[in-house]
Amino acid sequence: METSEITPKLTKIFKIVFNNNSLQLTNELTANDIEGWDSLSHMLLISEIESSFSIKFKLKDLNKMKNVGDMIELIKSKF
Amino acid sequence: MINYIKKLVLFSLPLILIIIVELIIDPYNYFSEGKNEKLSRLKNEISQKDNPYLFKLIAYDRSPCSTIILGDSRIMGLKPSLFENYSKEKVANIAIGGGTIQDAIEIFNYVTTRHTIKQVFFGVSIETYSGTFLRNRAKPSLEIKNSFVRYLLNRYTFSSTYLICRSMIRKERIDLYRPPFAKEEFWKNQLISESRFLGSYSYPTNYYNELKKISEYCKEKNIKLAFIISPTHIELQEKINEFNLVKEYNRFKQDIESLGDVYDYNYPNILTETKNNFRDPYHHTDSVARIIVKEIYTKEFLYAKFTPNFTINGSK
Amino acid sequence: MAFTSLNFLIFFPLTALFYWLTPVKYRWATLLFASYFFYLNTKPVFALLLAGVTLTTYILTRIIDQTKLESKKRSILVLTVVSILLPLLFFKYFTVINNGILDLLEFYHLRWPLPEIKFLLPVGISFYTFMAIGYTLDVYNEEIEAEKNIGLLGLFISFFPLILSGPIERAKNMIPQFKAQKGVDYGMITQGLKLILWGYFMKLVVADRLGIYVDAVYNNISQHNGISLLLASIYYPFQIYADLGGYSLIAIGTAKILGFDVMQNFKRPFFATSMAEFWRRWHISLISWLTDYVYTPLSFYFRKYKIWGIVTALMITFLISGIWHGAALTFIIWGLMQGIFLSIEALTNKRKTLFEKKYNLSNKGWYILLGIILTFVLFTASQVFGRAANLKEAFQVYTRIFTDTHHLPYKDGQTMLYSAIGLAIIFITEFRDEFFPRRFLLFENKKLFIRWLSYYTVIFLILYLGVFGNEKFIYFQY
Numbered sequence: 001m002e003t004s005e006i007t008p009k010l011t012k013i014f015k016i017v018f019n020n021n022s023l024q025l026t027n028e029l030t031a032n033d034i035e036g037w038d039s040l041s042h043m044l045l046i047s048e049i050e051s052s053f054s055i056k057f058k059l060k061d062l063n064k065m066k067n068v069g070d071m072i073e074l075i076k077s078k079f
Numbered sequence: 080m081i082n083y084i085k086k087l088v089l090f091s092l093p094l095i096l097i098i099i100v101e102l103i104i105d106p107y108n109y110f111s112e113g114k115n116e117k118l119s120r121l122k123n124e125i126s127q128k129d130n131p132y133l134f135k136l137i138a139y140d141r142s143p144c145s146t147i148i149l150g151d152s153r154i155m156g157l158k159p160s161l162f163e164n165y166s167k168e169k170v171a172n173i174a175i176g177g178g179t180i181q182d183a184i185e186i187f188n189y190v191t192t193r194h195t196i197k198q199v200f201f202g203v204s205i206e207t208y209s210g211t212f213l214r215n216r217a218k219p220s221l222e223i224k225n226s227f228v229r230y231l232l233n234r235y236t237f238s239s240t241y242l243i244c245r246s247m248i249r250k251e252r253i254d255l256y257r258p259p260f261a262k263e264e265f266w267k268n269q270l271i272s273e274s275r276f277l278g279s280y281s282y283p284t285n286y287y288n289e290l291k292k293i294s295e296y297c298k299e300k301n302i303k304l305a306f307i308i309s310p311t312h313i314e315l316q317e318k319i320n321e322f323n324l325v326k327e328y329n330r331f332k333q334d335i336e337s338l339g340d341v342y343d344y345n346y347p348n349i350l351t352e353t354k355n356n357f358r359d360p361y362h363h364t365d366s367v368a369r370i371i372v373k374e375i376y377t378k379e380f381l382y383a384k385f386t387p388n389f390t391i392n393g394s395k
Numbered sequence: 396m397a398f399t400s401l402n403f404l405i406f407f408p409l410t411a412l413f414y415w416l417t418p419v420k421y422r423w424a425t426l427l428f429a430s431y432f433f434y435l436n437t438k439p440v441f442a443l444l445l446a447g448v449t450l451t452t453y454i455l456t457r458i459i460d461q462t463k464l465e466s467k468k469r470s471i472l473v474l475t476v477v478s479i480l481l482p483l484l485f486f487k488y489f490t491v492i493n494n495g496i497l498d499l500l501e502f503y504h505l506r507w508p509l510p511e512i513k514f515l516l517p518v519g520i521s522f523y524t525f526m527a528i529g530y531t532l533d534v535y536n537e538e539i540e541a542e543k544n545i546g547l548l549g550l551f552i553s554f555f556p557l558i559l560s561g562p563i564e565r566a567k568n569m570i571p572q573f574k575a576q577k578g579v580d581y582g583m584i585t586q587g588l589k590l591i592l593w594g595y596f597m598k599l600v601v602a603d604r605l606g607i608y609v610d611a612v613y614n615n616i617s618q619h620n621g622i623s624l625l626l627a628s629i630y631y632p633f634q635i636y637a638d639l640g641g642y643s644l645i646a647i648g649t650a651k652i653l654g655f656d657v658m659q660n661f662k663r664p665f666f667a668t669s670m671a672e673f674w675r676r677w678h679i680s681l682i683s684w685l686t687d688y689v690y691t692p693l694s695f696y697f698r699k700y701k702i703w704g705i706v707t708a709l710m711i712t713f714l715i716s717g718i719w720h721g722a723a724l725t726f727i728i729w730g731l732m733q734g735i736f737l738s739i740e741a742l743t744n745k746r747k748t749l750f751e752k753k754y755n756l757s758n759k760g761w762y763i764l765l766g767i768i769l770t771f772v773l774f775t776a777s778q779v780f781g782r783a784a785n786l787k788e789a790f791q792v793y794t795r796i797f798t799d800t801h802h803l804p805y806k807d808g809q810t811m812l813y814s815a816i817g818l819a820i821i822f823i824t825e826f827r828d829e830f831f832p833r834r835f836l837l838f839e840n841k842k843l844f845i846r847w848l849s850y851y852t853v854i855f856l857i858l859y860l861g862v863f864g865n866e867k868f869i870y871f872q873y
Contacts, residue, residue, distance in 0.1 A: 019745065019748060019749070036744075036748065038671070038675075039686055039690065039691065039694075040671065040705060040709075040737075040741050040744070041744075043691075043694040043695060043698050043704065043705055043708075044698075044701060044702070044705070046695070046698060047698040047699065047701060050698075057695075059536075059691075059692055059695050059696075060536055060537070062691065062695065063536060063538060080579070080581075083581045083584070090847060090850070093851065094854075214807075219863070222863065223863075226401065228401060229863065232858060233858065233863070234858055234859045237858070237859075
């Protein structure tokens with residue numbers, strides 16, 4: 001999968017999980033930048049991404065995701 | 080680096096200066112006896128009132144006596160000079176104004192671990208023999224006394240040093256405690272404030288247990304233990320009836336009678352009926368103090384109700 | 396030795412001096428030596444335990460690093476974590492478990508004389524155990540490489556500013572700092588001194604002062620009436636905040652003077668508007684440790700249960716937090732309460748956000764205040780279990796607050812006045828930091844005169860209002 005395919009799908013997931021239709025994703029975006037993105041909602045996000053892209057993350061992967069850019073790279077690597 | 084150290088020293092300068100002044104003045108005679116007469120007078124007036132625990136205990140440690148008097152301001156009236164005619168042994172009065180029985184116990188424990196005591200007079204009353212008044216002010220002062228660093232860096236040394244300096248510089252007298260009214264008004268005021276004590280009375284199981292331990296300790300170490308219930312004016316004694324504490328008062332007396340000799344002056348008699356014998360409802364005058372001391376030593380009891388405790392003090 | 400003892404006030408400047416005199420390459424060794432010296436001054440024999448835990452961690456993590464096979468790696472990980480945990484479990488929970496077993500045997504009328512050994516808890520074991528486990532997990536997760544220098548690892552685990560009461564730091568943050576060969580940083584020394592000064596203020600003026608009242612009431616619940624119990628229960632959260640918060644500041648300041656940056660442990664917790672936010676501001680080092688090493692893995696493994704996976708992870712995490720605090724049923728209840736509060740918040744979060752957006756509440760002053768008060772009430776209610784000696788007394792406190800009007804409320808004028816002054820000062824300072832950061836500065840003021848005046852004011856406040864030595868004004872003994 002290409003980044004251009006991943007980004008819109010990811011954006012849709014973010015919009016649903018964080019209840020915010022005006023969200024725009026950038027590579028540098030982190031949890032600090034989005035309201036409601038904390039350790040409680042993070043796992044919900046991860047779970048949604050897994051089911052949406054039909055992939056499975058490893059626990060080790062979580063630590064590698066410092067921002068949205070990392071996230072996209074990680075999703076890419078699963079294909 | 081030198082600059083930084085310079086800054087640190089500059090910053091500490093006020094503190095260092097204060098400590099130096101404290102070392103010179105030494106308001107509680109911690110470091111030495113204090114020979115300067117004028118300074119000693121100031122210390123007696125100021126330091127003794129600022130922190131009487133620290134002042135009196137340091138003074139006691141410098142010239143310990145084998146007979147001590149503990150309690151609150153009522154028994155402070157029994158000045159050491161009054162005992163000179165009756166006893167070869169020197170007497171130290173280390174009672175503290177406003178002191179609780181907890182204070183007295185703390186001081187007793189402190190003194191007996193450091194000096195040989197032969198006789199103890201405990202001033203007690205129904206107001207202090209109460210489970211509501213447990214404040215221990217002696218302990219923090221004793222801890223200050225145990226460390227010269229604490230001594231130099233505590234608020235009492237600060238404030239006493241400051242007041243002494245101010246008095247010397249401005250050549251004015253500093254009086255820390257002044258009753259705000261004239262005698263008549265003060266008298267009435269004191270009677271009203273008695274409700275603070277009797278209105279919140281609760282039986283002090285803890286004090287009974289602590290005093291029992293002391294009683295047993297005295298028996299073991301051959302220390303004569305005696306309790307003195309200082310006389311108060313009958314108008315104050317009346318309050319006991321007013322607050323329905325007669326039963327508690329009797330229990331109080333029974334308790335101490337089981338622990339040591341008791342000299343009870345606090346009941347209606349000619350002495351306690353006469354207003355002139357009292358500065359205020361709680362505190363008797365010096366002439367009464369003289370009578371008390373005389374009676375204790377001559378055993379000629381005109382006023383005291385004396386109850387000896389043979390189990391503790393053997394035969395008389 | 397405690398930070399508030401005179402011994403420490405002599406030990407630390409000397410240590411700092413030796414530290415700076417040591418050639419840069421070997422400074423870590425000076426610190427290691429000082430840390431063990433510091434620890435030996437608490438209870439010598441437990442230093443052996445500390446060294447033992449360090450050695451075990453060192454050997455096993457180096458093996459983990461060399462191991463390629465995933466399953467083998469995992470087994471060694473489990474072995475390591477269990478070995479590190481064993482001493483903690485043993486010392487902290489032996490008596491409880493022993494008594495539990497004895498009670499069970501009694502119930503079945505079996506009397507086996509199990510040994511009744513009284514243990515002293517090795518100081519700081521709860522803290523250094525977690526630091527060692529954190530390090531192990533970081534090595535396993537390939538966040539860091541296993542440290543080859545056993546001295547550096549030993550220093551990380553025993554670092555004297557942190558070992559007694561935290562903050563619980565991470566190897567990733569500390570070991571590189573120990574390795575970096577920095578010169579003396581005067582700015583950091585000044586910063587550290589300021590933190591220490593404020594830490595002493597919090598501990599000596601507020602925490603120990605409030606403790607006088609709280610101890611007098613909670614140590615004798617049956618003697619006090621409802622109002623006193625309520626007041627003591629309200630004081631208690633402030634007392635532990637000032638106590639642990641103050642102590643943490645002294646620890647952080649001490650490390651800062653030596654040139655090390657240690658994580659913040661508290662961030663004005665009483666201004667939180669929800670329990671979730673509260674736990675991001677209170678005992679941050681512990682919570683982030685639990686989040687990273689317990690909550691995250693758990694919530695990850697339960698993620699297919701969505702919100703209920705999160706709830707389960709929360710409950711388990713805070714149960715562990717409760718047990719970490721103490722080996723008693725009351726702490727378990729405390730932990731469960733936190734878990735319940737956070738679970739309810741997580742479950743109602745979406746609805747709450749919608750509600751707030753609809754009525755535009757999130758910026759309204761009264762709404763924020765409401766959140767602050769509610770959070771405080773919830774935390775205070777749970778802390779009754781943290782302070783009471785056992786379950787029975789905790790429930791006594793609850794019932795008597797509402798029913799007991801006999802006895803007189805316990806009044807201690809001086810304690811209450813001094814506490815009020817101390818609390819007011821902390822409140823005003825934190826209010827400023829929360830809502831007007833970078834304004835009305837005192838310790839950070841541009842003018843030297845104002846800064847120095849502020850320092851002296853705090854010094855005198857400490858000397859005038861502080862509680863020194865074991866001053867218990869009230870002395871109950873039945």
